[in-house]
Amino acid sequence: MSLSRYRPPGPVAAAFMRSNARRRVLLGPFGSGKSTACCMELWRRAKTQAPDAHGVRRTRFAIVRNTYPELKSTTLKTWMQWLGQGASGVSTGAFTQSAPMEHRLRVTLRDKTNVHCDVMFLAMDQESDVKKFLSLEVTGIWFNEVRELKRSIVDAGDGRIGRFPSMRDGGPTWHGLIADSNMPDEDHWLYDVSQGADDGAWRVFRQPGGVVKVGDGWVQNPKAENLKHLVPQYYGAQTPGKADAWIAVYLGAEFGRLPQEGAYYADELMLAEREGRMADLVPDPSLPVHTFWDLGIADDTAIWFGQASCGGQWRWIDYVEGAGQALDYYARILREKASERRFVYGDHVWPHDGGHRDPGILGGKTRRDVFEGLGFKTIILPKHSLADGIDAVRRLIRVSHFSSSHCGEGLKKLRRYKREFDAARGVYEDRPRHDDASHAADAFRAAAMGQGRVSNVSAWTGVELKDAGEWVV
DSSP states (O other): OOGGGOOOSSHHHHHHHHOOOSEEEEEOOTTSSHHHHHHHHHHHHHHHSOOOTTSEEEEEEEEEESSHHHIIIIIHHHHHHHHSTTTTSSOOOEEEOSSSEEEEEEEEOTTSOEEEEEEEEEETTOHHHHHHHTTOOOSEEEETTGGGSOHHHHHHHTTTSSOSSOGGGTOOSSOEEEEEESOOBTTSHHHHHHTTTTTTOSEEEEOOOSEEEETTEEEEOTTOTTGGGSOTTTTGGGOTTOOHHHHHHHTSOOOBOOOOTTBSSHHHHHHHHHTTOEEOOOOOTTSOEEEEEEEOGGGOEEEEEEEEOGGGOEEEEEEEEESSOOHHHHHHHHHHHHHHHTOOEEEEEEOGGGGSBOTTSGGGOBHHHHHHHTTOOEEEOOOOOHHHHHHHHHHHHHTEEEETTTSHHHHHHHHHOBEEEETTTTEEEEEEOOSTTHHHHHHHHHHHHHGGGOOSSOOSSOOEEOGGGOEEO
């Protein structure tokens, strides 16, 4: 189809494309034309960039997806269908297959100006892509299926946009973050954004559902967008045999909270909730608090705070996660929590790679060396199989109580930790999906594998109160 003949699939998608907001997201059901709208929005912005003194409209964009297989099989496929060589009836430039994949569009418009638009495709399960993302200088970024991405990655994009073309070359006519997604559940950061939790920093455009509830059943919604490009009864034919809650979220474009398909720990967490093991907890002053860590790509860190009580029970009293912070930041957080909640620490358990030497640290020290230099005793776990770790987590959840107020973010991530889905075969694979839930789940796996290694006495040689009640080693 000719690029000039594209029309948004409905009024909500059209409003999304008309908006000049710096941050905006298009939410809707399967098949509603969201990805295509985002492709064409980048292309529209490339065409409307003000030309420079040589008549060239220069822009640079990044397209980000959570995993490389999905980037290649879905995002890139949609992009090339509309903007690939010959797809639009015009020559659109060269495509580079090597990482990071890049499409360099070179098109002459009717007014004789030339569009020079470079587009990079990045996957957040590739360490080289993550590093590239963190050093981008682009006009804008499209986060495809943004509900699968960590909020920290999306927020980091804010500092990478509006940097091409440079101001000495006239600057960008428009710059911003755009995103699309199927409906997130109510545990997700994207739900919070849609409810105005960030004071309206994001404009949210929500398409009509593909189905609507009529009596006790569901019927296809005549107001759904993109129907003319779908087979008849595309949405209505998907409802038989599906639970109401599933239909409401995935076809009806409603918010809800569902057990995640393919989730590893859904049954154990639902049981803990039914049994009342998720409630407000206060630290037991007679027990030390042990922490269990994950140290991941691009300095992502997740930490669970737990106390081992009698009878093999565990009490999870806090959870922390962050990105792009040095170890002294987390040391300060640990001290502040101990001071505020009046407990002392036992052991701090790290994954096997915590003892690796880090060439980025002066003298080639390990991160463990640095952390222990800050006053914290660290246990490094031996490497273990993923299957053993997942089985151990399931057993640990069955004997755990969680602070609903302090561990809420970690519990959200544990609920969403799931298997990778092979869209071509329609099956879940026997390996985890790498997304924003991974670090919380990996840290809890460290807890499951490391709980037998901690001592139930304080590892601090002494605790004293300092000015303003600060607890120090």
